[in-house]
Amino acid sequence: xxxxxxxxxxxxxxxxxxxxxxxxxxxxxxxxxxxxxxxxxxxxxxxxxxxxxxxxxxxxxxxxxxxxxxxxxxxxxxxxxxxxxxxxxxxxxxxxxxxxxxxxxxxxxxxxxxxxxxxxxxxxxxxxxxxxxxxxxxxxxxxxxxxxxxxxxxxxxxxxxxxxxxxxxxxxxxxxxxxxxxxxxxxxxxxxxxxxxxxxxxxxxxxxxxxxxxxxxxxxxxxxxxxxxxxxxxxxxxxxxxxxxxxxxxxxxxxxxxxxxxxxxxxxxxxxxxxxxxxxxxxxxxxxxxxxxxxxxxxxxxxxxxxxxxxxxxxxxxxxxxxxxxxxxxxxxxxxxxxxxxxxxxxxxxxxxxxxxxxxxxxxxxxxxxxxxxxxxxxxxxxxxxxxxxxxxxxxxxxxxxxxxxxxxxxxxxxxxxxxxxxxxxxxxxxxxxxxxxxxxxxxxxxxxxxxxxxxxxxxxxxxxxxxxxxxxxxxxxxxxxxxxxxx
Ligand code: NAD
Numbered sequence: 001x002x003x004x005x006x007x008x009x010x011x012x013x014x015x016x017x018x019x020x021x022x023x024x025x026x027x028x029x030x031x032x033x034x035x036x037x038x039x040x041x042x043x044x045x046x047x048x049x050x051x052x053x054x055x056x057x058x059x060x061x062x063x064x065x066x067x068x069x070x071x072x073x074x075x076x077x078x079x080x081x082x083x084x085x086x087x088x089x090x091x092x093x094x095x096x097x098x099x100x101x102x103x104x105x106x107x108x109x110x111x112x113x114x115x116x117x118x119x120x121x122x123x124x125x126x127x128x129x130x131x132x133x134x135x136x137x138x139x140x141x142x143x144x145x146x147x148x149x150x151x152x153x154x155x156x157x158x159x160x161x162x163x164x165x166x167x168x169x170x171x172x173x174x175x176x177x178x179x180x181x182x183x184x185x186x187x188x189x190x191x192x193x194x195x196x197x198x199x200x201x202x203x204x205x206x207x208x209x210x211x212x213x214x215x216x217x218x219x220x221x222x223x224x225x226x227x228x229x230x231x232x233x234x235x236x237x238x239x240x241x242x243x244x245x246x247x248x249x250x251x252x253x254x255x256x257x258x259x260x261x262x263x264x265x266x267x268x269x270x271x272x273x274x275x276x277x278x279x280x281x282x283x284x285x286x287x288x289x290x291x292x293x294x295x296x297x298x299x300x301x302x303x304x305x306x307x308x309x310x311x312x313x314x315x316x317x318x319x320x321x322x323x324x325x326x327x328x329x330x331x332x333x334x335x336x337x338x339x340x341x342x343x344x345x346x347x348x349x350x351x352x353x354x355x356x357x358x359x360x361x362x363x364x365x366x367x368x369x370x371x372x373x374x375x376x377x378x379x380x381x382x383x384x385x386x387x388x389x390x391x392x393x394x395x396x397x398x399x400x401x402x403x404x405x406x407x408x409x410x411x412x413x414x415x416x417x418x419x420x421x422x423x424x425x426x427x428x429x430x431x432x433x434x435x436x437x438x439x440x441x442x443x444x445x446x447x448x449x450x451x452x453x454x455x456x457x458x459x460x461x462x463x464x465x466x467x468x469x470x471x472x473x474x475x476x477x478x479x480x481x482x483x484x485x486x487x488x
Pocket of ligand 1: 152153154155156157179180181182210211212215216230231232233234235236238239253254255256286287388390416455457461
């Protein structure tokens, strides 16, 4: 049987065992390129989540005692196994999410990169000390693991986001429970074999499936020390405030609206391919996707023409077909939502110069496909410019000059990423200093930090204090301070 038509099993992974659960609510997993059901997910209820946490806490008591130099060896093995199985993992990402195989391979590499980065935990966990800080007194600070952490992931990166958290949490001596998106739970199921082959003891890494009820069971469990969330702003706000009320650490990467400014000195032949991959890669379902394109009067017309010409070449279809460059949206309802934004742009008076609704996915007509759209002459106050669309729709706004552009960009409620294309260091520095976004690109279409740097969203794109999605903050998030004051 062809993989795209297979039915997949979804199980929880608790205390080293694969367990089927049958909660009250159920959710269908689709292959979005075919509009076909491929699996069913059930909510994991309170009791099962509590049991999972108990096992994970018992595992923590032993795991945290293993010297960090030995714990890291599990991560080295995992990294190698993920590399060996990278294409298998990527294939699963395409099947359940729809992105092209190349995009899925990129996602898997980003996951692996985080395992590599977490291998430096041996160094990162080092504390501080002061000799003779007061007469005959020495003082030391250790970073110590805390217990059980949880991670709640979105649908759009079925493997990468979970790996923003798993390797750091366990490398530093904690155990972790992951709840994948109920829309894309299958790739993480494949990693279970790799956790086992790497030799992780039962309970160190667990998976519970489900949706809101399962998240609430996690938030209400008293033994969980901290929660990392990635998803939409509404859910992020709720999760961080509930976690804090329940005495947990929390961090949440949230929704986005990313602006990309092209200055007149930029070379359009180089810029436009970056714009195409930023605005339409992952079908626009990327929290770092370009969504509003800001031009200046000197380059507006030429840029829109060239952008449109290249966007028209995108080929819709199943991501495992190597000629395809634009995959489907995740669900039919999500496609309807994006179509609603196209209607709204038209009724607000923007000029729909490229209409994605007219594209065909050929033999994949049952899939949730939508071609690339471009709205020209969009106004900064229109819904299509202000709100996250999460689909292949670009809105072009013409600014008067760079200062005006920065002012337009900073009106956004979000601050995940923003990019400037220019050859001028002066413009770039002005942009870096002036734009209120956590990840700034200079001639980079998708300003995605490498694992050694934090993913630094601002405003309604991030909730919490520490940006522990990679980067140095993970040590602060996943460990606590223990201070020892000594006199002999
Ligand atoms: P979502 O908020 O619908 O779901 C994310 C996770 O939260 C899922 O596991 C889901 O089961 C759970 N969830 C959803 N609603 C909940 C609620 N009310 N209470 C408790 N749990 C809830 O997000 P999504 O549609 O899966 O992902 C897309 C969103 O994620 C976009 O807004 C995108 O910008 C954002 N995102 C942000 C980043 C980032 O780093 N800032 C990265 C990727 C995606």
